[in-house]
Structure formats: C-alpha cells, structure tokens
Amino acid sequence: MPNASVPALEVSGLTKVYDDGTAALDDLSLTVPDGGFHGLLGPNGSGKSTLIGIITGLVRGPAGHVKVFGHDAVADHRLARTMVGLTPQEVHLDRFLTAREVLSFHGRYFGMTKADANERADELLVAFNLEGKSGTRPNRLSGGMRRRLLIARALVHRPRLAILDEPTAGVDLELRHDLWTYLQRLQEEQRTTILLTTHYLEEAEALCDDIALIRDGRILAEGSVDELIERFGGPRLEDAYLAAMETSR
Ligand code: ADP
Ligand code: MG
Numbered sequence: 001m002p003n004a005s006v007p008a009l010e011v012s013g014l015t016k017v018y019d020d021g022t023a024a025l026d027d028l029s030l031t032v033p034d035g036g037f038h039g040l041l042g043p044n045g046s047g048k049s050t051l052i053g054i055i056t057g058l059v060r061g062p063a064g065h066v067k068v069f070g071h072d073a074v075a076d077h078r079l080a081r082t083m084v085g086l087t088p089q090e091v092h093l094d095r096f097l098t099a100r101e102v103l104s105f106h107g108r109y110f111g112m113t114k115a116d117a118n119e120r121a122d123e124l125l126v127a128f129n130l131e132g133k134s135g136t137r138p139n140r141l142s143g144g145m146r147r148r149l150l151i152a153r154a155l156v157h158r159p160r161l162a163i164l165d166e167p168t169a170g171v172d173l174e175l176r177h178d179l180w181t182y183l184q185r186l187q188e189e190q191r192t193t194i195l196l197t198t199h200y201l202e203e204a205e206a207l208c209d210d211i212a213l214i215r216d217g218r219i220l221a222e223g224s225v226d227e228l229i230e231r232f233g234g235p236r237l238e239d240a241y242l243a244a245m246e247t248s249r
Contacts, residue, residue, distance in 0.1 A: 005034045006070040008161045008193040009055065014064035016050055016217075024050040025062065026217040032195055034069070034160075037187050039204040040197045041241060042214035048197045049089055051214075052165050056086050069160060082110060085154035085192075089165040091146055093138035099149055100125060100134040103156050110157035117156065124152040128182060144175040148182065155186070162186070163195045168203060176200070180207060201238040211237075213244050220244055 009032035016025040024047045032038050040048055053059030055066055057077025066073040066080075073080035093102055100121050107117030125131045128148040138146055147167060154162055164183070168176045184207065187194050198204055204211055205225050213220040213228070221228060221244050225237050232240035232247075 007067075008032045008034045008069060009195070010065070010067040010070075011051070011055075012065045014051070014054065014062055014066060016047075016054060016059065016062040024217055025054075025064075027064070028214075028218055030212055030219050030222075032161075032193065035191065035193055036209040037183075037194045037196065037207050039208035039211040040195060040214060041199075041201070041204055041211055042220075043245065046214045047217040048214060049165055050217075052086070052163050052195075052197070055080070055163065056084055057081050082157065083160050085157065085159035085162040087151050087154045087162070087164045087167050089169070089197075091150060093146060093149065093153075095137055095139045098135045098137055099130055099141065099145075102138065102149060103153055106153050107156040112157060120156050120158070124155060127185075128152045144171065144178070147171060147175075147179065151179070151182065151186075155190070155192070158190075159192065161193045161195065165197050166199065167196070168198060168200060176203065183207060201236070201241055205237040213241065215245060220247070 011028060011030045014025050014028040017023050028051065042048055050059055054062050055068065055073055062074060068080040068083050071080050097105060103121035103124055104117040107120055108114065125134050130145060130148060133141060133145060138149065141149065151164065151167055168179050171179065183194065186192055196207065210222065210224050211228060212222045221231065228237065228240040232243040234240060
C-alpha cells in the first residue's frame, strides 16, 4: 500500500564519535515509516542507545542528519522531542513523586495545562493497570509496575513516536508478556509509531512489523522477520540474527 506520509524517522549519514574517541555510529542511515512497530536489534555496544540519544537530544554533536516527522532533530531537538516519547534504558524515576505526579509533571514539562496533564495521568494509570498506585512512590512499586510507569511516562504528552530502549530488560517472562500486551494495545489504539530495542529476539518476532539490525554503528540489514529469515536463514529470527551478525565486515 503506498504511504505518502512523512516518515516518523529519517536518519542519514549519522556519525558520532564520543570525546574519548569511541566511534559509536559510523555513517548510519535508517528510515522508520509512520505507524507500526519497528525493531532495532544489535549486540551491546552496537550504537542503539547512542542513536536514540541523538534522536531525543540527549547525545550532542553528531555529524549527519536526523529528521523526526520531517523536523530536524539535530538543529532543533526541542521541537523533535515534543514528538518523541522515550523510555530510557536505565530506570530513572524521581523517588519523591507519586506515580501520578511522575506522569502529570512530565506532561507539565512538555507544556500541557495542569488539568490536561492530570487527566492524561489518570487515563494512563488506568491503561497501565496502575490506578490503585496513583499515590504510591516509585520505590514502593514492584519492578514490573515501575517499568509500566516508565512506559506510561513516555506517552503523557501524546508523542507520535515512542522509543523504548530495552523496556523489558531483566523482566521475568510472565511480566514480559504483560508488557507486550500493553505495547500492542498502545500501538493499535493510540496510533503511536513504536521503535523498540530488545535483546529478546522472540519479543521482536512477536511484536515488530520490521526490524533493522545494527552492528558497529551501522545498519547491517533491514526487513520483516520473514525477509530476514529468508535472507540469512531460519527457522527463527534468532537464527537469522546470529547468521547476519557473523557476516563479514
Ligand atoms: P548499545 O545501546 O547498542 O549497547 P551504545 O550506544 O550504548 O550501544 O554504545 C555504543 C558505543 O559507544 C559503545 O562502544 C559504548 O561503550 C560507547 N559509548 C556509549 N556512551 C558513551 C559515552 N558517554 N562516552 C563514551 N563512549 C560511549
Ligand atoms: Mg543501549
């Protein structure tokens, strides 16, 4: 089906060298269409979080171009950021705020009125099954609840693109499946474009419409699960992934 809409994300020629000389991204290009569930898979240190940091304005000074829904995210990361909701890899929640405040303050930060932010906070507390915990501080929540709160926080300001950096890392299997349900609902009901990084390949297989494989700061291959399996060998995405990562550099 032809899709004339502006891509959620357009990255071209992106290179990032950290101050200590580490080359994290090497002329990386990637396009993520508007809508759908997209995976970014690669080993530790391949550059996933650096790429996400640049998209969200947290990592500065790259060479190259990043557009979020057509807006230059390098020159003006503020505007791009309003369109992006980020669940960072590290769980970071202010322990002096209640769950509801974590959400409503985030909305205020992004310019929502107090009433709108509160209403949205309550809506998300229900959507993520946290309504009974609205007055609870994050350090009193279970690990799974904290994860859900973190994902909910990324969505308060109704971003068109949600970026989830290893949202299920270290989460037990049962809870992981719960989170999948939330993420699928989110993508379908809220029409949010999702970019997900994960080390759980069965998770990517279950959720993602298409997948980009990243290695050494470059995109190695892109395609649907079936396309990657056809190209690199199956029967599972895991097999294709391992074979792709072994291809010569
Ligand atoms: P991933 O998220 O795929 O594990 P990262 O983007 O975190 O990869 O890291 C890519 C490379 O950049 C790694 O070699 C990592 O050690 C390095 N790196 C990440 N952040 C920094 C930093 N702040 N300073 C220096 N090197 C960094
Ligand atoms: Mg990372």
